[in-house]
Amino acid sequence: MRRPLAFAALVLGTALTTPAIAQAQRAAGVAAGTVRTDTLWAQALGVKKALTVYLPPSYAREASRRYPVLYYLHGKTGNERNWVDAGALHRTMDSLVAAGAPEAIIAMPDGDDGWYTTWGVLPDMGPCERDTTRREPAATFCVPWTRYDDYITYDIVRWMDSHYRTRADRAHRGIAGLSMGGYGAITLALNYPTYFAAAASHSGVLSPRLLPDSVQKSRGVVYARDRDEMALAARSLWPQLWTAFGHDSIAWRGRDPQVYAERLAAQVKARRAAWPALLIDVGVDDPWRAQNADFNASLNRMGVPHTYGEWPGTHNWDYWRAHSPESLRFLLDRVAR
Numbered sequence: 001m002r003r004p005l006a007f008a009a010l011v012l013g014t015a016l017t018t019p020a021i022a023q024a025q026r027a028a029g030v031a032a033g034t035v036r037t038d039t040l041w042a043q044a045l046g047v048k049k050a051l052t053v054y055l056p057p058s059y060a061r062e063a064s065r066r067y068p069v070l071y072y073l074h075g076k077t078g079n080e081r082n083w084v085d086a087g088a089l090h091r092t093m094d095s096l097v098a099a100g101a102p103e104a105i106i107a108m109p110d111g112d113d114g115w116y117t118t119w120g121v122l123p124d125m126g127p128c129e130r131d132t133t134r135r136e137p138a139a140t141f142c143v144p145w146t147r148y149d150d151y152i153t154y155d156i157v158r159w160m161d162s163h164y165r166t167r168a169d170r171a172h173r174g175i176a177g178l179s180m181g182g183y184g185a186i187t188l189a190l191n192y193p194t195y196f197a198a199a200a201s202h203s204g205v206l207s208p209r210l211l212p213d214s215v216q217k218s219r220g221v222v223y224a225r226d227r228d229e230m231a232l233a234a235r236s237l238w239p240q241l242w243t244a245f246g247h248d249s250i251a252w253r254g255r256d257p258q259v260y261a262e263r264l265a266a267q268v269k270a271r272r273a274a275w276p277a278l279l280i281d282v283g284v285d286d287p288w289r290a291q292n293a294d295f296n297a298s299l300n301r302m303g304v305p306h307t308y309g310e311w312p313g314t315h316n317w318d319y320w321r322a323h324s325p326e327s328l329r330f331l332l333d334r335v336a337r
Contacts, residue, residue, distance in 0.1 A: 006259075013174065025046065028099040031057035035090050037080070040159045045143040045149035050110045052080040053088045053164070056103035068104045068172035070328070071152065073111055073181030076240070079136065080110040084323075086317045092325050100337035101329065104179045105164055109156045112141055113240055114148035115230055116177075116184025117255055122146065122244025127282050146244075152184070153192045174331030176200035179288075179318050182280075183208075183257065186295075189276040190260035193267070196332040200279040200327035202320050206257050206295035209233055209249075213290070226262055235287075242305040258298045265302050278306035280331045283313035 034055045041047045056067065056071055072089060074082040083089040092096065095138050098186065123146055126321030161168040168272040175196045177185040182204020216222055224230040227242075230252055234241045247253045252257055267273035278299070282292040296308040307330070313319035 004243070005309055011123040023151045031095050032094050033057050033090055033097075034059065036173065038159070038163070040155065042143075042151050042155045044145060044147040044155050047140050047143050049140060049151075049155075051159065052084060052108040053160075054084075054093060054106035054108070055164075056105065057094065057097060058103055059105070059165070064165075068102075068332075069157075069164075069166050069187075070104050070106045070172070070174070070331050070335070071156065071175040072108050073105055073116060073152070073177030073184045074108070075177070075179030075181050076113055076237075078181070080108050080112075081107045087321055087324055089176055089324055089328075090120065092321075093328060096325065096328055099181070100280045102272070102332050104332060104336050105166060107154060107156060107160050110136075110140070111148060111181070113180070113244075114143075114146060114151075115180055115240070116148045116152055116188060117151055117244060119146035119244050120146055120251045120255075121241070124167070132255055148184075148230070148249045149188060149191065152188060157195060163281050170194055170197050172197070172335050174198040174200070174335045176202070176279075176327045176331060177204070178202040179315065180205060182206065186257050186278065186280070187255070187260055189278070190257065190264050193264055193273040193276060196276050198244040198277040198279075198331050200330055201281070201287060201292075202327065203292075203315050203325055204280065204295075205237065205288055205291060207291040207298075208237075209252055210291050210294050224252065246326055247278060259293055261299060261302060261304060265304065275305060277330070277334045278304070280306060281309040281311060281326070283315065283319045284310050284330065285312075286319075287315055 011147040038051045038053060040049055040051060058065065066249050072083045093106060102174060114168030130328055173196050175185045175189055176199065183206060185199045186201050186204060186206060189196040189234050211221060211224055211229060215232055221273060231238045232247065245252045264273060267277055280296060299306050311323065313322065
């Protein structure tokens with residue numbers, strides 16, 4: 001009985017720190033996976049990037065076994081270590097496995113503040129290289145080619161399949177993320193349906209053109225139509241999004257998850273693609289809750305199968321740690337059975 005009790009404490013006791021979780025797991029006899037960091041050349045970005053990888057407990061002792069892969073994307077200002085250092089994702093996975101869940105490899109790439117898309121404009125390398133606010137060398141953060149969607153889908157997936165014993169097909173790949181990473185997980189799954197069978201978003205920025213309620217009431221417009229309205233929709237994210245998404249409404253529409261879903265719906269109807277399984281959740285006090293609700297409504301109108309939930313909490317690690325077990329179980333149920 002000790003392992004299920006330890007697992008329950010991990011899932012429900014969100015105030016536990018990562019060392020406290022590790023201590024509880026050792027006391028309960030929970031086998032631990034291995035966390036390592038690789039460095040790879042990212043052709044899509046033109047630089048070397050770091051990649052944190054979780055290998056499940058049996059990986060070292062079962063030399064011929066192959067595993068599904070879950071790709072977890074960090075949020076804005078994050079890095080490849082966020083899901084481990086702040087989210088204790090490796091500990092959560094260990095506890096799930098101890099409670100009977102299937103094992104999987106987890107890949108956690110460094111996505112900079114790139115929004116997991118190909119940028120609308122090329123970056124100005126000069127100011128980027130002089131920026132000292134990030135704890136990352138300019139040589140890896142200031143990338144000459146900002147194709148972050150290709151970077152994840154091609155460079156990272158190819159690296160994992162060529163360096164680890166993966167089950168290298170769509171049916172055994174899932175992707176998830178938080179905030180900016182939630183946007184990335186959903187858009188990559190919708191835009192590259194032959195690569196990912198399932199996707200999960202925690203607190204994602206999922207309707208970037210949606211105007212605040214006050215603006216909708218005063219102007220009678222739901223979605224941004226010009227630069228000024230795009231700035232209102234983006235709010236605090238505007239300085240980044242106008243670079244990543246582009247300077248006009250056409251470019252923003254082209255990066256909207258709702259538009260990706262509409263395009264995939266046409267492919268599914270023509271039997272040229274299949275829907276990935278989708279999980280979306282957000283805190284009821286999250287500043288981006290309205291965007292999640294709007295995207296949920298859009299999927300409902302299109303008849304897209306998905307799971308949606310709003311739960312107590314806001315846009316922080318307390319919420320993401322509490323709900324990461326749900327995305328792990330959701331992905332495992334669909335790519336690891």
